[in-house]
Amino acid sequence: MTNSDVKKQKPSIKFHSLSRKIVSQFCLFTLLISTVWGMLCFTLMYIIEDDFIEREIRLEAQYLQQDYEKNQQWSAPRVSYMALYFSKNTLPDDIKQRYINEPNRKEFSGKNGRHYHLLALPKSENIYLVAEVSEMLLVRPITENILKVMIFSGLILVLLAFIIAWKLGRKTAVPLKQLADLVNGVAPENIPDKFAKQFPNNEIGILAHTLESAMARINQSLLREKCFTRDVSHELRTPVAIIKNAVEVYRNQQTVDDNKPIIDRISQASTQMEQTVTTLLTLARGEHTEADKNNIKMLPLIEQSIIDQNHLINNKPIQVEVNDNCDVEVYAQSGMLTVLLDNLIGNAFQYTQQGRVTIEMQNKTLIVADTGPGIEASISDKVTEPAVKGSQSTGYGFGLSIVKRLCEHQGWLLTLSSEQGTKISITLK
Secondary structure, three states: OOHHHHHHHOOOOOOOOHHHHHHHHHHHHHHHHHHHHHHHHHHHHHHHHHHHHHHHHHHHHHHHHHHHHHHOOOOOOOOOOEEEEOOHHHOOOOOHHHHHHOOOOOEEEOHHHOEEEEEEOOOOOOOEEEEEOOOOOOOHHHHHHHHHHHHHHHHHHHHHHHHHHHHHHHHHHHHHHHHHHHHOOOOHHHOOOOHHHHOOOOHHHHHHHHHHHHHHHHHHHHHHHHHHHHHHHHHHHHHHHHHHHHHHHHHHHOOOOOOHHHHHHHHHHHHHHHHHHHHHHHHHHOOOOOOOEEEEEHHHHHHHHHHHOHHHOOOOOEEEEEOHHHOOEEEEEHHHHHHHHHHHHHHHHHHOOOEEEEEEEEOOEEEEEEOOOOOOHHHHHHHHOOOOOOOOOOOOOHHHHHHHHHHHHHOOEEEEEEEOEEEEEEEOO
8 A cells, every 4th residue: 555545545634733722721821820810919909908097097096095094085086087976877978877787897988989997996885986098098099000000911921921832832843743744644664764763852752762663563563464465375376276277177178077066166166265365365465456447247246156155055945036226337346346245145145044135236235135143233333343454353254354344445335234134235336
């Protein structure tokens, strides 16, 4: 199989850029951290401002309390923005009702931007120190400007994070892309040796060394398979050729022969074995060519296959039906179709004990149905799943495994249903 064949067969998969993902995640993380940090800073400023005001009010309340204990009368607060109130009902209108409803509340917002802090004197009942602190506030008047600064700063940080993440992602993704380009769509035997040295000594380097080791083992396996294929080709073709030649010599020497049916059976079997060997070797080598394909009539091939596999019926009460719609032509290799039909019909004859075997064609789809015991669901799923190189027999005869590999090799669509018997459909594309 050539490199171009590998690339043509490469599935269409949508990949996501690793560097783009690093950039997006880094920017989102920076935006999140900036937002959280800004909220913490903003909250901290409010807390510091309130603590400062509360401290001033407590100090003033302590002074007033001590002065009252000394003089037995309440003096006016020392600062103009504070005032004493001797009843809830005398509190400023902005805060009176809310304080009655929420007696534990200490901070109130009033009309026209006024802001109050209230402290109930601890040693005196119904005496309240109220501070109108709108002139002392530093954070609240500039809240809008602070938010703008924080947003602008956050955007700058996100931009910096984008630049850093882009450089980091590019630095990380480039060697990975180089490694992917090196092994993607290239036959294992064509990948250069010792390619892992060019990658950095980190996780990417470990991955490259692992791939290099795996590719070396795959190359060794491919070499052993090629040697095995070559040996099988020689060892199987030679005895088949000897059998065929012996049959021809025997026929030429015998003018009248009572053993003619047996000799014909041997001749057919040797021809079938030769076609099977050729097909199996083609599958093992991964060859795929249009050179030997032409328009072939299906009906003669089906009839010949029924004759060749007739010995599997063994006088069982089986009726074989060939539909008239089988008299069509398909574009394929004759040897491939012969092996396909021999295995499908042979399986149907072998596993059907009684009933009927039906063969028909519907819109370039070959259908072989029988009334046998059917196939287990687990085995049926294995038949319709894509096979991997070196996969074993499905468990319903070696023939069905060959059919599966043939369909994958030729691009034929294989479907199987098994309820009362087995029905195998193959669309000859």
